[in-house]
Amino acid sequence: MAVTREKKEQMVAAYADALSGSKAVFLTDYRGLSVAGLQELRAKIREVGGRHLVVKNTLVARALKEAGLLIPEKMLQGPVALSFAYGEVSSLAKVLKDFAKDTEIMKVKGGILDGDILSQYQVESLADMPPREVVMAQLLGLIQQPGNQVAGVVNAAGSKLAATLKAYADQLQSTEAAA
DSSP states (O other): OOOOHHHHHHHHHHHHHHHHHOSEEEEEEOTTOOHHHHHHHHHHHHHTTEEEEEEOHHHHHHHHHHTTOOOOGGGSSSSEEEEEESSOHHHHHHHHHHHHHHHSSOEEEEEEETTEEEEHHHHHHHHTSOOHHHHHHHHHHHHHHHHHHHHHHHHHHHHHHHHHHHHHHHHHHHHHHHO
């Protein structure tokens, strides 16, 4: 059944809206994936703040053009589904990578992040990144480390000075007691 021009325009507008609201979009080849598998994938994607849509390639190309993004023409061949990252980008990439590895059916084709086209390998590298909270904790630890080292040095110097003064006082007491 042919899709009417009006319906196509609505679909392009929906894709453009989804693109403009997302931090990144990942393209996958879902060929061979069962309906149950697709539902499982969508549920996992929702858990990390994303959305997964099976799309028409020509309409996605129009939506990308309207959004001012580069069109990954090589990735828009064959059946394509888009995963939109509204939450943590690396978390969605990890879900896709793990699902592709577990099913051995779905394949990650690539993605678009900050207007740049990502290859399959770049998406996998993104998936291997730690979550934002972990990176922030590591950064905070690095920022605090020099201060902690300075405090340790000052504290150690103060402790040595106090120990030296106590030893000197003990020595004076022992010489007074001997005299």
